[in-house]
Amino acid sequence: MENHxxxxxxxxxxxxxxxxxxxLVHNITNYVVMNTTANALLALGASPVMxxxxxxVGEMAAIAQSLVINIGTLSAPWIAAMFQAGEAxxxxxxxxxxxxxxxxxxxxxxxxxxxxxxxxxxxIVRGNASEIRALAFDERSTRGVDSAYESEDxxxxxxxxxxxxxxxxxxxxxxxxISFGGMTTRVxxxxxxxxxxxxxxCTASALIGAFAAVNPSARxxxxxxxxxxxxxGELAAEHSPGPxxxxxxxxxxxxxxxxxxxxxxxxxxxx
Amino acid sequence: MENHxxxxxxxxxxxxxxxxxxxLVHNITNYVVMNTTANALLALGASPVMxxxxxxVGEMAAIAQSLVINIGTLSAPWIAAMFQAGEAxxxxxxxxxxxxxxxxxxxxxxxxxxxxxxxxxxxIVRGNASEIRALAFDERSTRGVDSAYESEDxxxxxxxxxxxxxxxxxxxxxxxxISFGGMTTRVxxxxxxxxxxxxxxCTASALIGAFAAVNPSARxxxxxxxxxxxxxGELAAEHSPGPxxxxxxxxxxxxxxxxxxxxxxxxxxxx
Amino acid sequence: MENHxxxxxxxxxxxxxxxxxxxLVHNITNYVVMNTTANALLALGASPVMxxxxxxVGEMAAIAQSLVINIGTLSAPWIAAMFQAGEAxxxxxxxxxxxxxxxxxxxxxxxxxxxxxxxxxxxIVRGNASEIRALAFDERSTRGVDSAYESEDxxxxxxxxxxxxxxxxxxxxxxxxISFGGMTTRVxxxxxxxxxxxxxxCTASALIGAFAAVNPSARxxxxxxxxxxxxxGELAAEHSPGPxxxxxxxxxxxxxxxxxxxxxxxxxxxx
Numbered sequence: 001m002e003n004h005x006x007x008x009x010x011x012x013x014x015x016x017x018x019x020x021x022x023x024l025v026h027n028i029t030n031y032v033v034m035n036t037t038a039n040a041l042l043a044l045g046a047s048p049v050m051x052x053x054x055x056x057v058g059e060m061a062a063i064a065q066s067l068v069i070n071i072g073t074l075s076a077p078w079i080a081a082m083f084q085a086g087e088a089x090x091x092x093x094x095x096x097x098x099x100x101x102x103x104x105x106x107x108x109x110x111x112x113x114x115x116x117x118x119x120x121x122x123x124i125v126r127g128n129a130s131e132i133r134a135l136a137f138d139e140r141s142t143r144g145v146d147s148a149y150e151s152e153d154x155x156x157x158x159x160x161x162x163x164x165x166x167x168x169x170x171x172x173x174x175x176x177x178i179s180f181g182g183m184t185t186r187v188x189x190x191x192x193x194x195x196x197x198x199x200x201x202c203t204a205s206a207l208i209g210a211f212a213a214v215n216p217s218a219r220x221x222x223x224x225x226x227x228x229x230x231x232x233g234e235l236a237a238e239h240s241p242g243p244x245x246x247x248x249x250x251x252x253x254x255x256x257x258x259x260x261x262x263x264x265x266x267x268x269x270x271x
Numbered sequence: 272m273e274n275h276x277x278x279x280x281x282x283x284x285x286x287x288x289x290x291x292x293x294x295l296v297h298n299i300t301n302y303v304v305m306n307t308t309a310n311a312l313l314a315l316g317a318s319p320v321m322x323x324x325x326x327x328v329g330e331m332a333a334i335a336q337s338l339v340i341n342i343g344t345l346s347a348p349w350i351a352a353m354f355q356a357g358e359a360x361x362x363x364x365x366x367x368x369x370x371x372x373x374x375x376x377x378x379x380x381x382x383x384x385x386x387x388x389x390x391x392x393x394x395i396v397r398g399n400a401s402e403i404r405a406l407a408f409d410e411r412s413t414r415g416v417d418s419a420y421e422s423e424d425x426x427x428x429x430x431x432x433x434x435x436x437x438x439x440x441x442x443x444x445x446x447x448x449i450s451f452g453g454m455t456t457r458v459x460x461x462x463x464x465x466x467x468x469x470x471x472x473c474t475a476s477a478l479i480g481a482f483a484a485v486n487p488s489a490r491x492x493x494x495x496x497x498x499x500x501x502x503x504g505e506l507a508a509e510h511s512p513g514p515x516x517x518x519x520x521x522x523x524x525x526x527x528x529x530x531x532x533x534x535x536x537x538x539x540x541x542x
Numbered sequence: 543m544e545n546h547x548x549x550x551x552x553x554x555x556x557x558x559x560x561x562x563x564x565x566l567v568h569n570i571t572n573y574v575v576m577n578t579t580a581n582a583l584l585a586l587g588a589s590p591v592m593x594x595x596x597x598x599v600g601e602m603a604a605i606a607q608s609l610v611i612n613i614g615t616l617s618a619p620w621i622a623a624m625f626q627a628g629e630a631x632x633x634x635x636x637x638x639x640x641x642x643x644x645x646x647x648x649x650x651x652x653x654x655x656x657x658x659x660x661x662x663x664x665x666i667v668r669g670n671a672s673e674i675r676a677l678a679f680d681e682r683s684t685r686g687v688d689s690a691y692e693s694e695d696x697x698x699x700x701x702x703x704x705x706x707x708x709x710x711x712x713x714x715x716x717x718x719x720i721s722f723g724g725m726t727t728r729v730x731x732x733x734x735x736x737x738x739x740x741x742x743x744c745t746a747s748a749l750i751g752a753f754a755a756v757n758p759s760a761r762x763x764x765x766x767x768x769x770x771x772x773x774x775g776e777l778a779a780e781h782s783p784g785p786x787x788x789x790x791x792x793x794x795x796x797x798x799x800x801x802x803x804x805x806x807x808x809x810x811x812x813x
Contacts, residue, residue, distance in 0.1 A: 024686045032305045032321050034574045034615075038740035043785050048740065049644065049686035050574050053617040056650035063647065063684045073305075075324040075348070077617070102320065105334065108327035142334045144295045144320035196526065198309035198319065242523030243314050252784030255738065303576045303592050346595040346619070373591065376605065379598035413605045415566045415591035467797065469580035469590065513794030514585050 007270065008263045011224045014215050015257060019045035023213035026064035026089075027206060028052050028082050030072025030101060033199030036247070037206040043254035044228075046210035052078055057085035062092050065213035068206050069122070071112055072101035072145065079112055086120035095212040095221070098122040098167075099205035104134025104141035117165045123218040125161065126170040126205045129154035136161045146195070151177050155184060168218045172204055176226040180219045183271035187223060189230025191237040193246045204229045223268060231265045232257065278541070279534045282495045285486050286528060290316035294484035297335035297360075298477060299323050299353050301343025301372060304470030307518070308477040314525035315499075317481040323349055328356035333363050336484035339477050340393070342383055343372035343416065350383055357391035366483040366492070369393040369438075370476035375405025375412035388436045394489040396432065397441040397476045400425035407432045417466070422448050426455060439489045443475055447497040451490045454542035458494060460501025462508040464517045475500045494539060502536045503528065549812065550805045553766045556757050557799060561587035565755035568606035568631075569748060570594050570624050572614025572643060575741030578789070579748040585796035586770075588752035594620055599627035604634050607755035610748050611664070613654055614643035614687065621654055628662035637754040637763070640664040640709075641747035646676025646683035659707045665760040667703065668712040668747045671696035678703040688737070693719050697726060710760045714746055718768040722761045725813035729765060731772025733779040735788050746771045765810060773807045774799065 024047045029037060034050055041048035051060040054077070061067050067089040069082045089096050098120070100113035113135055117125065125132075128147035133139045136157035141148060151173030158169040158179035171177040176187040194200045207229060211221035235256075236249035295318045300308060305321055312319035322331040325348070332338050338360040340353045360367050369391070371384035384406055388396065396403075400420035401412040407428035412419060422444030429440040429450035442448040447458040465471045478500060482492035506527075507520035566589045571579060576592055583590035593602040596619070603609050609631040611624045631638050640662070642655035655677055659667065667674075670689035675681045678699035683690060693715030700711040700721035713719040718729040736742045749771060753763035777798075778791035 022688070024684075026686075030321070031302050031573050032309050035306055035577055035740060038574050039785065039789075042738050042740055047686055047688045049647070050572070050615055051644070051648070052615060053650060055618070056616070056648035059648040059650070060686070064686070073321055073323060074327070076326070102322070105320070106322070106327035106330040108324060108330070142295075144297075144318055144331070144335070146293070146318045196313050198306060198313055240523075242526035243310065244519035244522030244526075247310075247522075248519055248786035248790055251786030252782075255784035255786075301592070302573050303580050306577055344592055344594060345598070347597070373593070376591070377593070377598035377601040379595060379601070413566075415568075415589055415602070415606070417564070417589050467584050469577060469584055511794075513797035514581065515790035515793030515797075518581075519790055 007268045008266045010220055011227055011266060012259050012262050014211050014224050017214040018210050021214065022047045023065035023210060024049060024063060025066050025068060025209040025213060026051065026060050026085065027068045028078065028085055029068060029070035029202060032072060033202040036199045037203050039251055040203045040254055041206055041210055043251045044207060044210055052081045054081050054084055057081045058088040061085040061088035064094060066095045066209045068097045068209035069116060070099040070101055070202055070205060071109055072202060074109060074112060082116060083119065090120065095123040095218060096120055097124045097126065097205050097209045097212060099202055100125065100127050100131050100135060102145045103127065103131040104139055105144050110134055121165060122167050123212060124168045124170060124208055124222050126172060126208055128201060129171055129173055132161060132169060132171045133157045147173065151175055168222050170222045170226055172201055172226065178219060178222045178226065185223050185271045186269040187226045187230055188267035189227050189234060189265065191233040193237050193240065193243055194233045196243040197247050227266050227268055231261060234265060235261065278539045279537045281491055282498055282537060283530050283533050285482050285495050288485040289481050292485060293318045294336035294481060295320060295334060296337050296339060296480040296484060297322065297331050297356065298339045299349065299356055300339060300341035300473060303343060304473040307470045308474050310522055311474045311525055312477055312481055314522045315478060315481055323352045325352050325355055328352045329359040332356040332359035335365060337366045337480045339368045339480040340387060341370040341372055341473055341476060342380055343473060345380060345383060353387060354390065361391065366394040366489060367391055368395045368397065368476050368480045368483060370473055371396065371398050371402050371406060373416045374398065374402040375410055376415050381405055392436060393438050394483060395439045395441060395479055395493050397443060397479055399472060400442055400444055403432060403440060403442045404428045418444065422446055439493050441493045441497055443472055443497065449490060449493045449497065456494050456542045457540045458497045458501055459538035460498050460505060460536065462504040464508050464511065464514055465504045467514040468518050498537050498539055502532060505536060506532065549810045550808045552762055553769055553808060554801050554804050556753050556766050559756040560752050563756060564589045565607035565752060566591060566605060567608050567610060567751040567755060568593065568602050568627065569610045570620065570627055571610060571612035571744060574614060575744040578741045579745050581793055582745045582796055583748055583752055585793045586749060586752055594623045596623050596626055599623045600630040603627040603630035606636060608637045608751045610639045610751040611658060612641040612643055612744055612747060613651055614744060616651060616654060624658060625661065632662065637665040637760060638662055639666045639668065639747050639751045639754060641744055642667065642669050642673050642677060644687045645669065645673040646681055647686050652676055663707060664709050665754060666710045666712060666750055666764050668714060668750055670743060671713055671715055674703060674711060674713045675699045689715065693717055710764050712764045712768055714743055714768065720761060720764045720768065727765050727813045728811045729768045729772055730809035731769050731776060731807060733775040735779050735782065735785055736775045738785040739789050769808050769810055773803060776807060777803065
């Protein structure tokens with residue numbers, strides 16, 4: 001595994017820019033994780049806003065620097081708002097991040113995620129291996145919103161999905177895969193306690209929204225955000241007996257991240 | 272008070288099975304507690320999923336091992352989804368847990384809880400004393416979602432409700448009563464800080480969903496889940512100055528529970 | 543800065559009454575903060591209830607001691623419920639607190655907040671400087687739900703808004719301004735970590751609801767609640783490395799607040 005010096009410098013530059021500019025990240029996300037993702041964005045230095053009414057999402061997406069769409073607790077009125085917000089973000093040249101939570105578990109989620117992909121061309125899609133396989137290969141999942149696969153098992157699915165929609169695809173797991181243009185970057189940071197906290201995947205998607213707001217390369221934004229998730233997870237796990245303490249320390253770690261944390265810990269194998 | 276050796280063995284067997292199988296627990300629950308209950312289910316070892324759209328609840332309930340319906344922040348579209356999900360769970364032979372949050376506080380909640388009881392025949396109903404009395408005796412409550420009574424004050428109401436709908440009725444409080452077939456089991460585990468954290472009752476209902484997914488006896492599932500709630504509460508309270516720390520340690524305790532915690536602490540008086 | 547002895551006595555009397563009476567505070571609030579505000583109200587000693595269905599909000603508002611309306615994740619059905627609940631609260635003589643989250647960020651929020659102000663005459667409005675300026679002067683905001691101004695920058699706007707709707711206006715920031723009848727009281731308690739946690743403003747509004755339930759003076763209720771927010775924030779920040787720990791300790795601090803904390807820490811400059 002290589003530890004490219006330009007990678008930690010890119011991550012650290014993004015963090016400094018997020019802290020300095022506090023980009024407004026518009027989230028249309030699920031009820032379960034709204035609080036956690038808002039707190040994670042604030043701890044990192046970004047400014048989160050949640051808005052889902054058709055009457056306002058276009059206006060909100062227009063003043064935001066990026067848009068994160070998460071289908072975790074989907075319903076018809078929210079889908080309409082996702083398309084409206086997505087179109088406003090596109091008109092204003094703002095990057096869109098799509099989190100297809102539970103794709104493969106129900107037809108409704110799979111079909112909605114596909115339609116969002118086709119019509120909004122999100123810059124970045126982040127999901128677990130089951131979700132990425134479901135979208136690429138029409139696989140059904142019986143694990144709800146948890147993955148039945150390792151991320152490597154979705155490497156081909158990620159390549160295919162990326163090619164089909166011209167999106168960067170981030171497949172998260174013990175190793176995170178960031179796939180684009182036939183190339184795959186791997187992020188080895190992270191900790192086994194992360195799947196024991198709800199919404200860590202959704203939080204990764206939200207943080208990608210913050211990085212995409214300051215980094216014009218969607219691929220770099222995804223790699224940098226996943227590395228920061230993993231590093232904060234490692235720091236949080238150090239003295240955490242269980243997932244309750246872990247989440248508290250994860251938010252602290254995002255807030256406290258410094259240059260040497262990034263430089264010494266980042267484990268990315270560039271494609 | 273007796274401390275039956277078969278009780279702790281039953282609890283420990285259920286926990287081991289939940290950790291090994293990670294049963295999918297489908298929750299249609301309220302906005303306030305979604306995050307907490309999802310984290311509690313994950314900490315215990317189960318796999319939570321939240322889904323409420325009519326377009327998908329039938330499919331989700333069909334792949335889940337149990338269904339938890341909680342009326343804490345009710346609205347008409349969610350009620351329709353509760354019935355759809357409940358019917359799918361019944362068709363697939365999955366146990367249903369009903370949490371009638373705030374029954375007695377408004378006509379809407381009381382009437383909805385009654386209709387869910389009558390049409391879905393949930394295996395287990397868990398509520399506080401005010402809620403159980405409201406459903407059994409048509410009492411009005413003016414305490415919102417908090418109880419105006421001790422659980423013993425609802426013992427007769429619980430018997431009646433259990434007989435009427437053939438459901439196990441768990442009435443939670445300082446002592447938890449699990450009523451079925453004219454018999455009452457009492458769980459003496461717990462801590463006075465638990466009512467100072469929002470959603471501890473809802474979390475009990477969610478954990479019952481996990482136990483019911485692995486234990487074919489609805490009564491045992493309810494008793495075991497209430498004992499585990501109480502034991503985790505006792506462990507969490509040990510070094511908690513207030514409810515903020517308590518909730519963090521409660522999630523840690525669920526994650527860390529081991530055989531001796533259960534064996535040494537369980538305080539159940541069998542009926 | 544003066545530290546009036548009657549101020550800490552008023553605060554402490556309110557806290558004791560909240561703990562003794564556990565007033566029912568009905569919240570129609572946003573998805574992001576529901577859990578945090580419910581936990582803060584419980585930690586303080588109040589009894590929170592969240593209900594938003596048109597079928598029940600009138601009944602719930604009628605049994606509650608106060609109503610808190612927060613437009614943080616607005617949609618049309620919720621607006622209808624806000625008006626229904628507000629009218630029931632007015633009919634029953636219960637104080638209403640309005641939190642105009644994100645007013646100025648979208649036309650939908652600004653217009654809804656104005657209509658709630660005009661039709662419900664809330665006893666107290668609490669917002670940040672951008673929100674108060676948006677409502678008083680029609681200013682647009684591009685910072686989402688965060689403020690682009692210091693609270694002092696909204697002093698004139700707060701006076702104007704207060705005069706127009708005969709409401710107490712609490713403008714929160716590093717210094718909190720409580721404006722009514724051309725007079726302004728300033729609360730200097732608080733800590734710079736508070737804006738790094740989502741929903742601290744919403745929590746202030748919820749706590750104002752608890753204080754307004756026991757204190758007949760809307761102005762005193764607002765001043766006392768803002769002082770308690772600030773004092774709990776100072777206590778929480780003492781050993782908090784970051785916002786994760788801070789929120790946990792903030793809830794502990796609300797639960798543990800004692801007479802000497804209030805007497806020694808309160809920093810209020812009376813108007």
